Amino acid sequence: MSNPSLLILAGDGIGPEVMTEVKRVIEWFGTKRDLAFDVEEDLVGGAAYDKHGTPLHDDTMAKALKVDAVLLGAVGGPKYDALDFSVKPERGLLRLRKEMDLFSNLRPAQCFDALADFSSLKKDIVAGLDIMIVRELTSGVYFGEPRGIFEEGNERVGINTQRYTESEIDRVARSAFELARRRGNKVCSMEKANVMESGILWREVVQKVRDTDYPDVELSHMYADNGAMQLVRAPKQFDVIVTDNLFGDILSDCAAMLTGSLGMLPSASLGAPNADGRPKALYEPVHGSAPDIAGQGKANPIACILSFAMALRYSFDQGDEAARLEAAIEKVLADGVRTADLLGEEGVTPVSTTGMGDAILAAL
Amino acid sequence: MSNPSLLILAGDGIGPEVMTEVKRVIEWFGTKRDLAFDVEEDLVGGAAYDKHGTPLHDDTMAKALKVDAVLLGAVGGPKYDALDFSVKPERGLLRLRKEMDLFSNLRPAQCFDALADFSSLKKDIVAGLDIMIVRELTSGVYFGEPRGIFEEGNERVGINTQRYTESEIDRVARSAFELARRRGNKVCSMEKANVMESGILWREVVQKVRDTDYPDVELSHMYADNGAMQLVRAPKQFDVIVTDNLFGDILSDCAAMLTGSLGMLPSASLGAPNADGRPKALYEPVHGSAPDIAGQGKANPIACILSFAMALRYSFDQGDEAARLEAAIEKVLADGVRTADLLGEEGVTPVSTTGMGDAILAAL
Ligand SMILES: CC(C)[C@H](C(=O)O)[C@@H](O)C(=O)O
Ligand SMILES: CC(C)[C@H](C(=O)O)[C@@H](O)C(=O)O
Numbered sequence: 001m002s003n004p005s006l007l008i009l010a011g012d013g014i015g016p017e018v019m020t021e022v023k024r025v026i027e028w029f030g031t032k033r034d035l036a037f038d039v040e041e042d043l044v045g046g047a048a049y050d051k052h053g054t055p056l057h058d059d060t061m062a063k064a065l066k067v068d069a070v071l072l073g074a075v076g077g078p079k080y081d082a083l084d085f086s087v088k089p090e091r092g093l094l095r096l097r098k099e100m101d102l103f104s105n106l107r108p109a110q111c112f113d114a115l116a117d118f119s120s121l122k123k124d125i126v127a128g129l130d131i132m133i134v135r136e137l138t139s140g141v142y143f144g145e146p147r148g149i150f151e152e153g154n155e156r157v158g159i160n161t162q163r164y165t166e167s168e169i170d171r172v173a174r175s176a177f178e179l180a181r182r183r184g185n186k187v188c189s190m191e192k193a194n195v196m197e198s199g200i201l202w203r204e205v206v207q208k209v210r211d212t213d214y215p216d217v218e219l220s221h222m223y224a225d226n227g228a229m230q231l232v233r234a235p236k237q238f239d240v241i242v243t244d245n246l247f248g249d250i251l252s253d254c255a256a257m258l259t260g261s262l263g264m265l266p267s268a269s270l271g272a273p274n275a276d277g278r279p280k281a282l283y284e285p286v287h288g289s290a291p292d293i294a295g296q297g298k299a300n301p302i303a304c305i306l307s308f309a310m311a312l313r314y315s316f317d318q319g320d321e322a323a324r325l326e327a328a329i330e331k332v333l334a335d336g337v338r339t340a341d342l343l344g345e346e347g348v349t350p351v352s353t354t355g356m357g358d359a360i361l362a363a364l
Numbered sequence: 365m366s367n368p369s370l371l372i373l374a375g376d377g378i379g380p381e382v383m384t385e386v387k388r389v390i391e392w393f394g395t396k397r398d399l400a401f402d403v404e405e406d407l408v409g410g411a412a413y414d415k416h417g418t419p420l421h422d423d424t425m426a427k428a429l430k431v432d433a434v435l436l437g438a439v440g441g442p443k444y445d446a447l448d449f450s451v452k453p454e455r456g457l458l459r460l461r462k463e464m465d466l467f468s469n470l471r472p473a474q475c476f477d478a479l480a481d482f483s484s485l486k487k488d489i490v491a492g493l494d495i496m497i498v499r500e501l502t503s504g505v506y507f508g509e510p511r512g513i514f515e516e517g518n519e520r521v522g523i524n525t526q527r528y529t530e531s532e533i534d535r536v537a538r539s540a541f542e543l544a545r546r547r548g549n550k551v552c553s554m555e556k557a558n559v560m561e562s563g564i565l566w567r568e569v570v571q572k573v574r575d576t577d578y579p580d581v582e583l584s585h586m587y588a589d590n591g592a593m594q595l596v597r598a599p600k601q602f603d604v605i606v607t608d609n610l611f612g613d614i615l616s617d618c619a620a621m622l623t624g625s626l627g628m629l630p631s632a633s634l635g636a637p638n639a640d641g642r643p644k645a646l647y648e649p650v651h652g653s654a655p656d657i658a659g660q661g662k663a664n665p666i667a668c669i670l671s672f673a674m675a676l677r678y679s680f681d682q683g684d685e686a687a688r689l690e691a692a693i694e695k696v697l698a699d700g701v702r703t704a705d706l707l708g709e710e711g712v713t714p715v716s717t718t719g720m721g722d723a724i725l726a727a728l
Contacts, residue, residue, distance in 0.1 A: 076558075090558045120489045120597055141505075141526060141560060148561050152529065158565030160526040162505060166519040192610070194440075194454045196505060197512050201522030228618040229626075232596065233484055246556070250614055254592040262593075 003036045004316055005067040009044040009060070012080075012089060013289025014299035014353075015073025021301035021357035022071060022308050025325065028361055029312075033321060040067070044096070045075030045089035045289075055092030064096055069315040070282040071308060072096075074289035097137050100280045102269035103168070104175040105137040105248065106310070107286060109235070109255035112264060114333040115342060119260030126235065126258055132183060133241045133255055134176040135248025137269055139168045140198075142245045162198050164244065169205040175270065176242035177214040184239030186218045190227040190247055202244065224251065231255050252286070262287045263300030263341045266307035268314050281315045283307040293340070297352035300339040302329055305360065328363035332356070335363075367400045368680055369431040373408040373424070376444075376453060377653025378663035378717075379437025385665035385721035386435060386672050389689065392725055393676075397685060404431070408460070409439025409453035409653075419456030428460055433679040434646040435672060436460075438653035461501050464644045466633035467532065468539040469501040469612065470674070471650060473599070473619035476628060478697040479706060483624030490599065490622055496547065497605045497619055498540040499612025501633055503532045504562075506609045526562050528608065533569040539634065540606035541578040548603030550582045554591040554611055566608065588615065595619050616650070626651045627664030627705045630671035632678050645679045647671035657704070661716035664703040666693055669724065692727035696720070699727075 006026070010019040023039070030036035042048075042060045049055050055075070064070050075089040085091075096102070111119065111129035119126045144161030151157075173189070180187045189206045191199035203221050210219040222230065224247045230237060231251065235258050243251060256265050265287070271280030285303030293299060306329065312322040336348040337359045343350055351359060370390070374383035387403070394400035406412075406424045413419050419439070428434050439453040449455075460466070475483065475493035483490045508525030515521075537553070544551045553570045555563035567585050574583040586594065588611045594601060595615065599622050607615060620629050629651070635644030649667030657663060670693065676686040700712040701723045707714055715723060 085561065085564060088558065094559070120485050122484060122486055125484045144523075149565050155530040156565060157527060157529045158560075158562030159508075160560045160562045162524040162526065163521060165516065165521045192613070194452065195458070196522075196524045197449065198522030198524045200449060201513050201520060225613045225617040228592070228614045229621040232618055232621040233624075246610075247614075249556070249589045250592045250611075253589040254596055254618060257593040257596040260597075 003038045004069075005038045005040070006311075007063050007067040007070045008039060008041045009070060010041070010047075010073040011044045011075045011289065012046040012077050013074055013291045013294040015075070015289055017295070017297070017299050017353050018285065018301040018304040019071070019073045021353060021360075022304050024357050024361060025305055025308060028364055029321065032364070035318065035321060044072065044092045046077055046080045048092055049080065049083070049087055049089065053087070055087055055089050056095050061095065061099055064100060064282075068278055069311045070096065070100075071311065072282055072284040073304060074285065074287065076289050077291040094142065096282060097269060098143060100282060101138055101271045102280060102282055103136060103138045104172050104270045105135040106179070106268040106270065107133040107135060107252040107256065108265065108267075109133065109252070109259055110265070111259040112261065112330070112333060114330075115259070115261045115264065117345065118342060119258060121258055121260070126260070129235055129259060131235060131238045131241060131255055132179055133243070133248060133252040134172065134179065135252055136168065136172040136244045139164055140245035162196065162246070164198050164202060166201065166205050169202050170209055173206045173209040173242060174213070176240050177210065177217050180217050180240040181214070185216065186239035188220045188222055188227070188238055188241050190222050190224045190241060190243040190251065192224050193221070194223055206242065227251055228254055231258065256286050261342060262303070263339065264302050264306070266303050266310050268307070268310040270314060278315055281311065283311045297354065298340040299353045300341050301353050301356055305329065325364070328360050331363045332359045335359075367402045368433075369402045369404070370675075371427050371431040371434045372403060372405045373434060374405070374411075374437040375408045375439045375653065376410040376441050377438055377655045377658040379439070379653055381659070381661070381663050381717050382649065382665040382668040383435070383437045385717060385724075386668050388721050388725060389669055389672060392728055393685065396728070399682065399685060408436065408456045410441055410444045412456055413444065413447070413451055413453065417451070419451055419453050420459050425459065425463055428464060428646075432642055433675045434460065434464075435675065436646055436648040437668060438649065438651065440653045441655040443655075458506065460646060461633060462507060464646060465502055465635045466644060466646055467500060467502045468536050468634045469499040470543070470632040470634065471497040471499060471616040471620065472629065472631075473497065473616070473623055474629070475623040476625065476694070476697060478694075479623075479625045479628065481709065482706060483622060485622055485624070490624070493599055493623060495599060495602045495605060495619055496543055497607070497612060497616040498536065498543065499616055500532065500536040500608045502609075503528055504609035526560065526610070528562050528566060530565065530569050533566050534573055537570045537573040537606060538577070540604050541574065541581050544581050544604040545578070549580065550603035552584045552586055552591075552602055552605050554586050554588045554605060554607040554615065556588050557585070558587055570606065591615055592618055595622065620650050625706060626667070627703065628666050628670070630667050630674050632671070632674040634678060642679055645675065647675045661718065662704040663717045664705050665717050665720055669693065689728070692724050695727045696723045699723075
């Protein structure tokens with residue numbers, strides 16, 4: 001039997017640096033745990049634009065559709081700010097999400113004990129925080145038509161369309177309920193049903209999925225503005241949050257920042273299961289390309305390495321190996337090993353991106 | 365000359381209780397400062413629905429268009445949750461905003477020295493915080509057409525339309541730059557121009573208004589998801605934030621919660637100036653109708669009283685009188701007088717809604 005396949009798209013900014021450490025970890029699993037992967041690499045975002053004039057070449061898209069999982073670094077940077085909308089680095093990422101049909105985006109907001117002091121929130125509000133945000137990723141205002149800038153009378157008007165079908169809501173709701181069953185068994189769904197009809201349909205379908213197939217899971221509904229407030233006020237009230245593409249973009253970033261250590265947070269974007277039972281999947285850190293520190297060895301590779309741990313768990317059914325990797329990272333943090341984003345405490349050991357990779361491999 | 369006119373719409377939940385205290389303050393200004401108002405009262409939200417079967421009667425709408433300023437309490441409550449979308453309490457408020465053309469919603473997020481401990485954020489992150497969020501209030505996805513729930517194939521689809529014309533963006537940008545000039549002279553504009561064409565137009569128009577007519581004001585642009593993160597990470601980096609209706613809804617609630625004392629925050633919704641130079645205006649607290657504590661004398665009337673202070677400043681050019689009222693409130697807080705939402709410290713004096721009104725009148 002052939003090895004499971006990975007496509008690595010390191011992308012822009014700090015993407016390539018953090019991905020270098022991920023590749024060392026992947027190799028370790030091949031050598032030491034008999035868990036070898038066939039790894040291919042390619043370009044995405046600005047890096048792809050520089051070479052091909054498009055942020056995602058068709059050949060890369062075809063590869064992504066063929067492999068068992070994609071690992072992505074980050075896309076974007078000031079160099080590409082003036083590019084036309086259609087070839088901006090972000091369009092490469094959005095095309096991957098759409099064509100792989102990755103409708104369920106899992107964004108954990110987890111506060112690591114050793115790092116609770118980095119939060120701008122009081123320690124007791126965030127210590128032990130463990131939320132999972134499930135964001136719909138292939139529809140809504142990100143992809144709805146009509147869209148564009150049009151002439152109207154003697155001025156221009158900018159238009160985007162928020163749009164959700166029942167089946168789009170149904171499938172992402174299911175993925176949230178499934179996840180909740182393996183966690184705290186509680187889902188909070190967020191929309192603006194008091195203002196938007198798409199939110200009314202969202203609320204109705206989520207409730208129906210719960211009542212029909214997940215009566216054991218506790219479900220509540222919250223307006224998204226209140227959701228933002230509650231995340232800041234008392235985030236530990238939540239277990240799983242399910243919400244649409246745009247609200248999910250904002251609320252998951254808000255939740256991520258509560259933990260104070262963005263360089264630590266991974267994400268998984270999952271599609272429907274293939275014939276072999278594996279979902280189409282893309283894994284990437286929550287942080288961006290951080291062009292200001294790119295190439296300086298300052299980047300924290302942990303979020304990207306934890307994204308590979310999510311791949312082990314969700315794509316390759318290797319929950320134990322994922323836990324092994326996560327435990328190694330917790331140990332390194334407990335030992336006081338810190339990249340530049342996490343300095344400030346007494347008695348810690350500052351390391352470079354590579355130094356952090358070394359420490360994690362040693363702990364493994 | 366006749367007195368300036370006010371329409372009071374106390375609304376639902378704690379609305380009537382907090383408005384009772386505002387009325388005492390208004391009276392005080394009439395008696396003691398020779399600043400008399402002609403005050404009329406009417407219904408909005410659930411209260412209006414109960415009486416008229418609509419959350420805003422046409423007569424009330426007509427009155428609102430005639431007076432110099434509207435003071436609103438709060439709308440909504442679980443009693444009305446099952447009502448049809450078109451007659452929900454919120455529709456009353458949205459109709460007022462739209463027909464009065466209140467395009468510029470000013471939402472200060474201010475941290476009161478005496479209350480900094482109530483924030484879930486660390487004291488040094490929020491102490492002295494003073495942000496003004498300018499939210500576009502009459503357009504965007506709140507009002508765009510087409511909207512609704514439609515049949516499509518054999519399922520339903522929920523649709524809303526995000527829509528901004530150049531002139532809609534232009535006018536709210538101007539109001540943000542004007543405000544910035546009277547504060548820290550710095551505006552940050554937030555959208556998702558990396559994903560939405562309406563955001564591209566937004567960014568372009570805001571930049572053009574700045575370059576053409578406000579070159580002295582510092583302008584930056586930020587994606588709304590990053591905006592949510594930065595608000596949590598380091599809110600004091602902001603002076604004025606300008607953003608659209610939906611982003612403004614979420615980001616202003618997030619910002620409000622940073623201060624930890626929602627019961628303290630007022631807002632102003634302003635339209636174009638009338639012939640007499642006064643803008644059409646509606647003032648309301650940021651907090652909602654809090655049905656869980658309604659009728660128990662627990663509500664904090666300060667947000668609603670501070671909304672009247674904003675009315676003195678923005679509608680009646682009485683900045684000194686507004687400052688007098690604000691100073692009285694600061695004194696009462698410094699003296700340790702606290703409603704139920706602000707208990708928890710040592711050595712404070714708990715008071716009822718009326719007790720807080722008494723204390724503020726005494727301080728005046
Ligand atoms: C880069 C951008 C297109 C993207 C988004 O808006 O979805 C990012 O903010 C994210 O959350 O993954
Ligand atoms: C009550 C509701 C319609 C309203 C809104 O969404 O604008 C509220 O959340 C607000 O922010 O004033």
